[in-house]
Each structure stands twice: as C-alpha cells, then as structure tokens.
Amino acid sequence: MKKVKYLVHSLKNFQEMGTVIRSGAAMCRKMSQFIRKTDDLIIVELGAGDGAITSYILEAMSPDARLFVFEINPELCDVIAKIDDHRVILINDGAQNMLSHLTKYHITEVDTIISAIPFLVLPDDLTQEILLLSKKLLKRGGMFIQMHYVQSIKKMYKTIFGNVETYFVPLNIPPGYVFRCEKDQINI
Numbered sequence: 697m698k699k700v701k702y703l704v705h706s707l708k709n710f711q712e713m714g715t716v717i718r719s720g721a722a723m724c725r726k727m728s729q730f731i732r733k734t735d736d737l738i739i740v741e742l743g744a745g746d747g748a749i750t751s752y753i754l755e756a757m758s759p760d761a762r763l764f765v766f767e768i769n770p771e772l773c774d775v776i777a778k779i780d781d782h783r784v785i786l787i788n789d790g791a792q793n794m795l796s797h798l799t800k801y802h803i804t805e806v807d808t809i810i811s812a813i814p815f816l817v818l819p820d821d822l823t824q825e826i827l828l829l830s831k832k833l834l835k836r837g838g839m840f841i842q843m844h845y846v847q848s849i850k851k852m853y854k855t856i857f858g859n860v861e862t863y864f865v866p867l868n869i870p871p872g873y874v875f876r877c878e879k880d881q882i883n884i
C-alpha cells in the first residue's frame with residue numbers, strides 16, 4: 697500500500713491501527729530475527745497491517761514452515777493476499793479468534809507468535825484475552841514477540857509470561873521497542 701494511502705487509512709482506523717506509519721526495515725528485522733529457522737515450523741503473525749513485517753518473517757522462516765497471518769482489516773488483507781508464498785495462510789479475523797481458525801488446520805500449538813497489535817489502544821479485556829490465548833497456544837519454550845513505541849507496557853508482558861527481554865530499535869520512525877517473552881518450561 698502506498699505511504700499516503702496507508703496514512704489516510706491509519707488515521708481513519710486509528711483505534712485499530714494505533715499508529716500512522718508502518719514499521720521500517722530496522723523494526724521488521726528485529727521482529728523477525730528471533731525465528732529459529734530449523735525449529736519454528738508453525739509461526740503466527742498478529743496485526744500484520746499491509747505486510748511490512750510479513751516478508752521479513754518469510755525470509756527468516758524454513759521452507760517447510762507455515763505462517764498464519766491474522767489481520768482484522770479487510771482492506772489491508774487485500775494487500776497481504778498479493779504475497780505469493782505458499783507458506784502464508786491469511787486469516788481476515790481478530791487474534792482473539794485464533795483458536796478456532798488454527799483448529800481447522802489441526803494446529804494445537806505454535807512455535808512463535810509475532811505481534812504488532814497496538815494493545816495500548818485496545819480495550820483491556822481484549823488485550824488480556826489475546827495475550828492469555830497466545831500464551832496458551834505457544835508450545836513450551838515458544839516465543840511471543842511484540843513491538844511497542846513505549847517501554848512502560850513491558851510489565852504487562854512480565855506479568856503474563858513471567859519473563860520479558862527488551863530490545864530498543866532506535867532506527868525505526870518513531871524509535872520503538874521489541875519485547876521477547878518465552879513460554880516458561882514449567883509455568884503453564
């Protein structure tokens with residue numbers, strides 16, 4: 697999607713988008729760098745927008761892996777649908793409905809979840825629902841990776857996942873943070 701169109705779209709849908717600029721290359725690289733090429737076979741992307749991070753995830757993934765992409769906005773899904781890669785399964789629905797979609801593909805657990813959902817502008821109960829569901833779906837040792845433009849929200853991830861590592865991405869506009877949580881080996 698062209699920059700100006702993306703800006704207009706983001707302004708119209710700010711309550712879902714949470715920003716007016718798509719992630720830049722530095723942010724996309726950071727978000728996808730944790731993918732374990734040989735081990736991560738089921739990857740989920742939440743809040744893909746027009747696919748800025750999606751292509752980086754695809755590059756980092758194994759040829760045998762699958763990427764389930766959840767994006768709530770149909771107009772943005774039309775852009776992602778143009779990605780010509782058999783590993784992508786695009787789902788035009790909210791992340792809160794992940795379980796029923798993944799079940800249709802006989803997926804019961806996932807290796808890594810990469811999210812750009814703007815939890816800061818979402819209702820608290822929806823945020824909790826998506827994060828708890830993400831934790832439930834991750835296999836033990838699985839990773840939840842999330843971007844934000846503020847660091848203060850970090851404690852929410854610590855509370856839910858029990859651990860969180862922070863990475864500052866100064867070269868994004870605006871500069872942002874990537875939080876990486878691992879599903880604990882013991883704590884379910």
Ligand SMILES: C[S@@+](CC[C@H](N)C(=O)[O-])C[C@H]1O[C@@H](n2cnc3c(N)ncnc32)[C@H](O)[C@@H]1O
Nearest residue numbers: 712718719743744745748767768769790791812
């Ligand atoms: C900040 S944009 C990120 C877009 C892109 N991933 C990027 O980094 O440039 C957040 C995206 O999350 C989507 N979104 C918001 N709530 C969602 C939900 N409950 N489930 C799935 N996607 C959602 C919005 O439509 C929007 O495209």
